[in-house]
Amino acid sequence: MKLNEIKLEVDYFDFDKNLYQELKPSPLTNPKLVSYNKQACNLIGLDYESCETKEFLDFINGSKLQEGSKPYSMVYAGHQFGYFVPKLGDGRAINLGSVNDWHLQTKGSGLTRYSRQGDGRAVLRSSIREYIMSEAMHSLGIATTRALAIIDSDTFAHREWEEESCSIVLRMSPSWIRIGTFEFFANTKDSKKNLEQLANYVIKQSYPSLQNEKNKYEKMFYSLVDRTALLMAQWQTYGFMHGVMNTDNFSMAGLTIDYGPYAFMDYFEKNCICNHTDVEGRYSYNNQPYVARWNLIVLAHTLKEICDVDKLLEYMKTFLPQHENVYLELMNKRLGLDATKSGNSNLDLILELIGSLESAKIDYNLFFYKLTYLESFDDLSTILNHAVFTEPLRNWFDSYKKVCEDQNSTIKQRNKIMKKVNPKYIIKNYMLQDAITLAHEGDYSLVNDLLVIAQNPFAEHTKYEKYATSTPVNLSNLQLSCSS
Ligand code: AMP
Numbered sequence: 001m002k003l004n005e006i007k008l009e010v011d012y013f014d015f016d017k018n019l020y021q022e023l024k025p026s027p028l029t030n031p032k033l034v035s036y037n038k039q040a041c042n043l044i045g046l047d048y049e050s051c052e053t054k055e056f057l058d059f060i061n062g063s064k065l066q067e068g069s070k071p072y073s074m075v076y077a078g079h080q081f082g083y084f085v086p087k088l089g090d091g092r093a094i095n096l097g098s099v100n101d102w103h104l105q106t107k108g109s110g111l112t113r114y115s116r117q118g119d120g121r122a123v124l125r126s127s128i129r130e131y132i133m134s135e136a137m138h139s140l141g142i143a144t145t146r147a148l149a150i151i152d153s154d155t156f157a158h159r160e161w162e163e164e165s166c167s168i169v170l171r172m173s174p175s176w177i178r179i180g181t182f183e184f185f186a187n188t189k190d191s192k193k194n195l196e197q198l199a200n201y202v203i204k205q206s207y208p209s210l211q212n213e214k215n216k217y218e219k220m221f222y223s224l225v226d227r228t229a230l231l232m233a234q235w236q237t238y239g240f241m242h243g244v245m246n247t248d249n250f251s252m253a254g255l256t257i258d259y260g261p262y263a264f265m266d267y268f269e270k271n272c273i274c275n276h277t278d279v280e281g282r283y284s285y286n287n288q289p290y291v292a293r294w295n296l297i298v299l300a301h302t303l304k305e306i307c308d309v310d311k312l313l314e315y316m317k318t319f320l321p322q323h324e325n326v327y328l329e330l331m332n333k334r335l336g337l338d339a340t341k342s343g344n345s346n347l348d349l350i351l352e353l354i355g356s357l358e359s360a361k362i363d364y365n366l367f368f369y370k371l372t373y374l375e376s377f378d379d380l381s382t383i384l385n386h387a388v389f390t391e392p393l394r395n396w397f398d399s400y401k402k403v404c405e406d407q408n409s410t411i412k413q414r415n416k417i418m419k420k421v422n423p424k425y426i427i428k429n430y431m432l433q434d435a436i437t438l439a440h441e442g443d444y445s446l447v448n449d450l451l452v453i454a455q456n457p458f459a460e461h462t463k464y465e466k467y468a469t470s471t472p473v474n475l476s477n478l479q480l481s482c483s484s
């Protein structure tokens with residue numbers, strides 16, 4: 001379809017009008033296309049040629065609305081770093097409507113009723129990070145929001161110590177409802193009615209098979225718990241750290257949303273903290289499943305008017321065991337092993353690995369990639385050459401070799417399993433920084449190249465061999481600020 005044939009639908013105006021704001025985007029000056037994403041075009045049936053036009057720029061910029069589009073921002077609340085903030089909301093995001101069940105939202109489109117002290121803008125740096133990473137996550141099979149396009153402009157915003165150019169990224173999601181949305185609705189005058197309406201909306205969007213079920217609100221919660229256990233296991237398996245797991249950044253559909261100071265860890269560090277403001281490490285790598293559990297328990301209490309909270313809390317007991325099961329299953333795959341062939345899913349081997357990786361100071365994802373192509377246990381140099389300390393890994397390899405022998409697993413079998421889950425490329429923060437530095441000079445080529453790598457992480461990208469090895473030491477496991 002051409003852009004002008006795409007018709008958007010808006011389904012949010014049945015809610016009480018105090019729960020959203022209808023408004024027009026505030027366009028940026030002199031918008032420039034940085035990149036558009038063909039995979040996302042396919043999802044909404046948009047042809048690629050349309051993305052090269054001035055109309056497309058105007059569409060992302062919000063200066064021209066699509067047919068059917070009635071832009072609005074949503075209110076929500078949330079627990080930020082453990083403290084309840086009663087009123088947040090889309091402070092810089094504007095929803096345009098949906099097509100093919102993808103809800104389109106521009107981030108950085110100006111002030112809304114929910115902007116608080118913010119300026120309603122998003123700088124180029126943070127938009128590039130969101131645009132690339134949501135695609136990288138998808139390619140690893142991790143549920144996430146997506147991104148259609150990104151524009152740069154001659155509008156500037158002040159961040160920390162300098163003026164930065166403003167940008168808009170068009171994000172798409174099957175749902176933008178967060179735990180924080182329920183937290184706001186639970187504190188309204190007509191809370192029961194509003195919560196029921198919101199739960200029905202979430203069920204229709206994200207759990208349609210529950211629509212005619214008895215106790216559907218409780219079942220919605222259980223399904224979200226299951227999805228979140230999987231999501232956390234995937235994050236942990238690939239060394240992803242979200243950085244700001246506040247309840248307002250926590251999806252009701254079990255997706256990764258709101259990409260801020262996230263990171264794929266470089267060398268393995270169990271207590272790694274990627275967010276500079278997270279002094280206590282609330283959102284450290286290792287804490288993520290526990291914080292997810294905390295967030296879900298907040299949700300359980302928020303649903304008390306429409307669910308039996310005791311039942312929800314009872315179900316929460318399954319969360320960590322579910323998480324552990326999936327984590328072990330995925331980690332076994334990353335090692336080329338079959339979890340079902342061992343009584344405890346090779347738990348000991350995996351715990352030993354985690355300790356050894358940390359002691360060895362080795363790039364986390366590179367380790368698995370190199371393991372995938374290890375030719376013989378007699379020559380570990382292709383892996384150990386990347387470690388600062390080799391002894392801990394040598395010891396672990398003795399255990400690994402034994403498990404492989406016990407399971408009668410051959411190198412060929414393991415390679416077949418590992419090839420599917422151990423990518424050559426992982427998008428790390430220093431790569432994004434390279435793309436951002438160039439983009440600030442008006443060169444968007446690396447943004448586009450990183451998009452290709454993000455979407456094809458298992459493929460060869462000969463021009464970018466330098467990104468298929470350990471992160472330079474001085475750029476490893478750096479913390480990022482929340483400013484965006
Ligand atoms: P975040 O930590 O990015 O999820 O943002 C937390 C809240 O602050 C959300 O309600 C955002 O909409 C809002 N916010 C963040 N940055 C801005 C900004 N530059 N202008 C307005 N609101 C913002």
Ligand code: MG
Nearest residue numbers: 248249257258
């Ligand atoms: Mg947010």
